[in-house]
Amino acid sequence: xxxxxxxxxxxxxxxxxxxxxxxxxxxxxxxxxxxxxxxxxxxxxxxxxxxxxxxxxxxxxxxxxxxxxxxxxxxxxxxxxxxxxxxxxxxxxxxxxxxxxxxxxxxxxxxxxxxxxxxxxxxxxxxxxxxxxxxxxxxxxxxxxxxxxxxxxxxxxxxxxxxxxxxxxxxxxxxxxxxxxxxxxxxxxxxxxxxxxxxxxxxxxxxxxxxxxxxxxxxxxxxxxxxxxxxxxxxxxxxxxxxxxxxxxxxxxxxxxxxxxxxxxxxxxxxxxxxxxxxxxxxxxxxxxxxxxxxxxxxxxxxxxxxxxxxxxxxxxxxxxxxxxxxxxxxxxxxxxxxxxxxxxxxxxxxxxxxxxxxxxxxxxxxxxxxxxxxxxxxxxxxxxxxxxxxxxxxxxxxxxxxxxxxxxxxxxxxxxxxxxxxxxxxxxxxxxxxxxxxxxx
Ligand code: IMP
Numbered sequence: 033x034x035x036x037x038x039x040x041x042x043x044x045x046x047x048x049x050x051x052x053x054x055x056x057x058x059x060x061x062x063x064x065x066x067x068x069x070x071x072x073x074x075x076x077x078x079x080x081x082x083x084x085x086x087x088x089x090x091x092x093x094x095x096x097x098x099x100x101x102x103x104x105x106x107x108x109x110x111x112x113x114x115x116x117x118x119x120x121x122x123x124x125x126x127x128x129x130x131x132x133x134x135x136x137x138x139x140x141x142x143x144x145x146x147x148x149x150x151x152x153x154x155x156x157x158x159x160x161x162x163x164x165x166x167x168x169x170x171x172x173x174x175x176x177x178x179x180x181x182x183x184x185x186x187x188x189x190x191x192x193x194x195x196x197x198x199x200x201x202x203x204x205x206x207x208x209x210x211x212x213x214x215x216x217x218x219x220x221x222x223x224x225x226x227x228x229x230x231x232x233x234x235x236x237x238x239x240x241x242x243x244x245x246x247x248x249x250x251x252x253x254x255x256x257x258x259x260x261x262x263x264x265x266x267x268x269x270x271x272x273x274x275x276x277x278x279x280x281x282x283x284x285x286x287x288x289x290x291x292x293x294x295x296x297x298x299x300x301x302x303x304x305x306x307x308x309x310x311x312x313x314x315x316x317x318x319x320x321x322x323x324x325x326x327x328x329x330x331x332x333x334x335x336x337x338x339x340x341x342x343x344x345x346x347x348x349x350x351x352x353x354x355x356x357x358x359x360x361x362x363x364x365x366x367x368x369x370x371x372x373x374x375x376x377x378x379x380x381x382x383x384x385x386x387x388x389x390x391x392x393x394x395x396x397x398x399x400x401x402x403x404x405x406x407x408x409x410x411x412x413x414x415x416x417x418x419x420x421x422x423x424x425x426x427x428x429x430x431x432x433x434x435x436x437x438x439x440x441x442x443x444x445x446x447x448x449x450x451x452x453x454x455x456x457x458x459x460x461x462x463x464x465x466x467x468x469x470x471x472x473x474x
Contacts, residue, residue, distance in 0.1 A: 033243065033246045033247065033248050033376075034086050034121070034248050034291045034292070034461060034462065034463075034464075035243070035248060035250075035251065035285075035289055035290050035291055035431070036059075036248075036249075036250055036251065036290070036291060036292045036293070036294055036463070037250040037251040037253065037276050037279050037290055037292070037294065037353075038051060038052055038055075038250060038251065038252055038253060038254070038275055038294050038296060038464055039253030039257065039275070039276060039293065039294075039295060039296065039348045039353065040253060040254075040255060040256030040257065040274060040295075040296050040301070040353065040474035041256060041295040041296060041297045041349035041350065041353075041358065041436075042256050042257070042258055042297065042301055042303075042342075042345065042346065042349070043255075043256050043258045043259055043301070043302065043303040043304070043309075044071075044254075044255040044259055044274075044294070044303065044304070045072075045256075045257040045298070045302050045327070045330075046087070046256060046297060046298045046361055047296055047359075047361035047362060047444060048073055048252070048253065048254075048296045049072075049073030049074050049075045049083075049084060049089045049296060049360045050074070050075060050076070050361070050444060050447065050449075051294075051442065051444065052073070052088070052089035052090060052250065052252050053075040053077070053089050053090070053092055053093075053359070053449065054442075054449050054452060054468060054471075055250065055463045055468055056089070056090040056092075056093045056096055056250065056471075057093060057101070057227070057464075057467040057470065057471040058248065058250075058434070058463040058464040058466045058467045058468055059090070059248045059249060059250040060096065060097060060242065060247035060248050060249070061090075061096065061097045061098075061099060061239070061242060061247060061248070061249040061250070062088040062090025062091075062097075062098050062099070062249075062250045062252050063088065063098065063100075063101055063235075063239065063249055063250070063251050063252065063283055064086075064088050064095055064098075064100050064101060064104055064252050064254065064284030065101045065103045065104070065251055065252070065253065065272055065278050065279045065281075065283045066101075066103040066104060066253065066254060066255075066272035066274055066278045066282045067104060067105075067165070067253075067254030067255055067270065067272050067274065068085075068086065068104060068105040068106065068107060068110075068138060068163060068164075068165045068168070068254075069085040069086045069107050069110040069111075069114070069138075069165075069331070070085075070160075070161040070163045070165045070254070070255070070270065070331060070406075071084075071086070071162050071254035071255060071331065072084075072085055072330025072331040073085070073089045073254070073330070074330050074447075075089055075092060076447040076448055077092060077449065078448070079173070079448075080121070082118075082121065082123075083330045085110060085114055085330075085331060086100065086104070086106070086107070086110055086111050086114055087100070087111070087114050087115065087118065087125070087129060088100070088252050089252060090250065090252070091118060091123060091125065091129070092123060093130070093471070094124065095128075096128065096334075097128055097130065097242075098128055098129045099129075099130045099132070099235055099238070099239070099283070100129070100130070100132060100135060101135065101235055101282045101283035101284070102131050102133075102134035102135050102136075102235065102282060102283070102284065103135075103272060103273070103278055103281055103282020103283065103308075104132070104135050104282065104352035105135065105136050105138050105164075105165055105168040105169060105172070105219075106131065106135045106136070106137055106138060106180060107137070107138040107163065107164070108137065108183075108221065108224035108228055109224070110125065110138075110163070110451040111131075111226075111228070111299075112224065112227060115129070115332065116404060120241075126230075127230065127231075129231055130231055130232075130233045130235065130238065130445075131180055131228060131231045131232050131235075132180065132232075132233070132234075132235035132283075133179065133180050133181035133184075133232050133233065133234060133235075134179055134181065134235070135179065135180045136168055136169070136171065136177040136178065136179055136180075137168070137174045137177070137178045137180060137182075137183075137221075138163070138164045138165070138168045138216065139164075139168075139178065139193070139196070140163075140173075140212060140217060140220075141164075141167075141196070141197070141200045141204065141208040141212055141345060142164025142167040142168045143162055143164035143167075143204060144164075144207075144209055145164075145167045145200065145204070145214075146160060146162055146163075146164055146165075146166055146167050147162060148203070148204075149166075149167070150162070150206035151207075157306060158267060158268055158269075158305060158306060158307075159234075159268070159304070159305030159306040159307075160305065161305075161329075161331050161332050162332075164290040165270065165271055165272075166270075166271040168271075169261075169271035170271070170273060171196070171250070176195070176196060176199070178192045178193065178196065180228065180232055180256075180302060181232070181330060181341060183221065183224065183225035183228055183232070184225065184228070184229065184232065186218075186222060186225065189218065189222070189225070190218050191215075193214050193217050193218050193221070194214045194342055196432055197211075197212055197214045197217070197469070198413040200212070219298075225243075225328070226421075235283060235284060235388055236283065236284025236285070237283070237458070239283060239285055240285075241332050241366070243285075243289055243455055249285075249289075251279045251283065251285075251290070253274045253275075253278065253279075254272075254274060255270050255272075255274045256274055256349075257274060257275055257348075257349035257352070257353065258303075258345055258349070259274060260272075260273055260274050260275045260278075261273060261445065262275070263275050263352055263390065264390065265307050265308065265390055265392050265395060266390065266392065267392070268305065268306050268307025268308075268392060275352060275353055276290070276293050276353040276354060285315065287350070291461060292356075292357070292460075292461060292462045293307060293353050293354050293355045293356075293379055294355070294356065294357055294358070294359060294462055295349060295350060295353065295355035295357070295358040295359070295438060296348075296359050296361060296402055297358045297359070297360055297361065297432075298341075298360075298361050298362050299360055299361065299362050299363035299365065299366055299428075300321055300325070300338060300339065300340060300341050300362070300365065301338070301339045301340065301341060301342045302321075302327050302330070302336040302337060302338050302339070303326075303336065303337045303339075304329050304334055304336045304337070305334075305391060308380065308392055308396035310339075310342060310375065310378065310393040310395065310398050310400045311340040311341070311373075311375045311400050312337050312338070312339040313338055313339045313340065317369070318337070318338045319338075319364075319367065320369075321338040321339075321365060322335060322336065322338045324365045324368065324410055325327070325338070325362055325365040331421055338430070340372070340373040340374060340375055340402070340452070341372075341373075341374050341375065341432060342400065343374060343375060343376055343432060343435035343436050344375060344376075344377060344378055344388045344400075345388045345436055346358075346386075346432075346435075346436045347387075347388070347389035347435060347436045348387055350436050350437050350438045351387075351437070355438050356438050356439070357438060357439055357440070357441040357458055357459070357462060358436070358438050358439070358440055358441070358442075359440070359441065359442035359443075359444060360429065360432070360440045360442070360443050361444040362442065362444065363412055363425065363429075363443065363444075363445065364411065364412040364413045364445045364446060366407065367407070367408065367409075367410070367411050367412060367413075369407045370406070370407045371402070371403070371404050371405070371406065371407060372405050372406075372407050372428060373402045373404050374402065374403050374405065374428075374431060374432065374435070375400040375401065375402055376401050376402065376403050376405075376435055377400075377401045378398035378399065378401065379398065379399040379401060380394060380397060380398045380399070381397075382384065384401070385398065403413040403431065405424070405427060405428050405431060406424050406427075407424065408421075408422035408424040408425040408428070409422070409424070410422060411447045412425060412445045413445050413451060414445070414446065414447055414451065415453065416450070416451075416452075416453060418443070418453050418455060421443075421453070429443070438467075440455065440458070441454070441455050441458035441459040441462065442454055442455070442459070443455075449471065449472045450472050452472065454469070
């Protein structure tokens, strides 16, 4: 029994979907602990691309139990649409998907209120995915949220929708949006209640039972550490905790049940939405990375901002999450560069900073300090043996490892499961390599 957290160490889009899918055979359960359908986890299997937003990336493996925890905000409409599209691909989506009764629901007013809030911010807008994620979490903290369990008691559901709309409709009207009809929303959600009911469970109890039976759980994070509401680049963050602590609150699992945290780290940096980005490349090199890396949002289609690898935030992410092992993704995107830069530290007001500054105002003014390394000059794709990797790439990797204080246990060199180098010694106590390898070659 090994329970492992898999989380993104940058601003999201590190390639978590591929890695979760790859190592799922080593686990019995994959459990999402935060976020909502703002996430976009892309998985390729035998040339077929599947984008998951809400349902854990383990769903593509028959027999894996997929859990959506109380830390997630759930849009029933998005969930059912995703389940439907998976069914069309022949993926089973029945009792293998469990929803926490304590997860909060996203209602139709949430994206509308978010639109108004973003408009009000003008040039300071967050650049959210506009899925209603932030307003749903606001209602959770404001103690007026509507939860999955409320779908099981229609009288309660009706009252809560009315109470919420009494508060939200005036806000919508102030913003020039027509008020919403509580009866229409109730009817819509009554329909969802019927469809979701078979999936609803007491997740902390279920996970405790499974752990006692000796089952292994992969805790799947969405977004990334730098988008964490507490530890990210506030206010340009999402509204939940992608950091490892989110597992305990977002699923009801004790910290002593977690054996390891695997960080997913992209070989360069990307960011969607607003906020400071010290190593951003606004000219040709950024475009090259964007195009080669297909850096366009899986949820919104927005182009991602691209830049050199920045070790400062990744070292911070490793420190605050207890990450000792990372999976390095997409280094093959850098194949074409003769010279590759790595940001090693920041200077602020003439002084080297000791750690990553989370204050956006400071981060916007830091001067990144770079180290240049030579490119490896040949494609990394399809190399499956670490020893056969070019020495310039190994140098690049070693520099990154030393800077972030963690070692790579996985190097991903392409989108497919088999485009992955596994380093057995470094993955001990994290995954069962035999199971992963068997699935890789299927
Ligand atoms: P929200 O999560 O929709 O509230 O958006 C808040 C910030 O998080 C925005 O900058 C989004 O672009 C960013 N964000 C949300 N989800 C993701 C993701 O899955 N990948 C990358 N960025 C994301």
